[in-house]
Amino acid sequence: MPHQLKSLTANLVVSDVARSLVFYRDVLGFSVTATVPPEGGELVFAWVQSGDVSVMLNSRAAAAAEYPAFSDRPVGGTLTLFISVTGIRDAWAALEGRVKVVMPLEVKWYGMTEFAFEDPDGYTITFAERES
Secondary structure (H helix, E strand, O other), rough: OOOOOOOOEEEEEEOHHHHHHHHHHHHHHOOEEEEOOOOOOOOOOOEEEOOEEEEEEHHHHHHHOOOOHHHHHOOOOOEEEEEEOOOHHHHHHHHHOOOEEEEEEEEEOOOOEHHHHEOOOOOOOEEEEEEO
């Protein structure tokens, strides 16, 4: 293969960028990298990051302008974000009761300890840690 893949950033279509930004920043602890517009006005885009994990939040209208097929597709749905973390039990303790849990903290048969929850648009986020 003549090229190399370097990174992956989730680019989510959301129903309310400001609401999603609050969730990712204030509940999950992401830092805001950029917003459009940069100051004031209704947000149509936000980019958040935590460590090596980046998520872009796009309004439906802004996303559909670039990808017209998105205008008829539901927000949320079946996409899941699988994020490796350290301190899984601390993450669970910090988020339990603050998020809609869809899979409680459990050790999986393949050696990962995980839990999953939904963001405001129904995207499922799984936090996982391989424990030795």
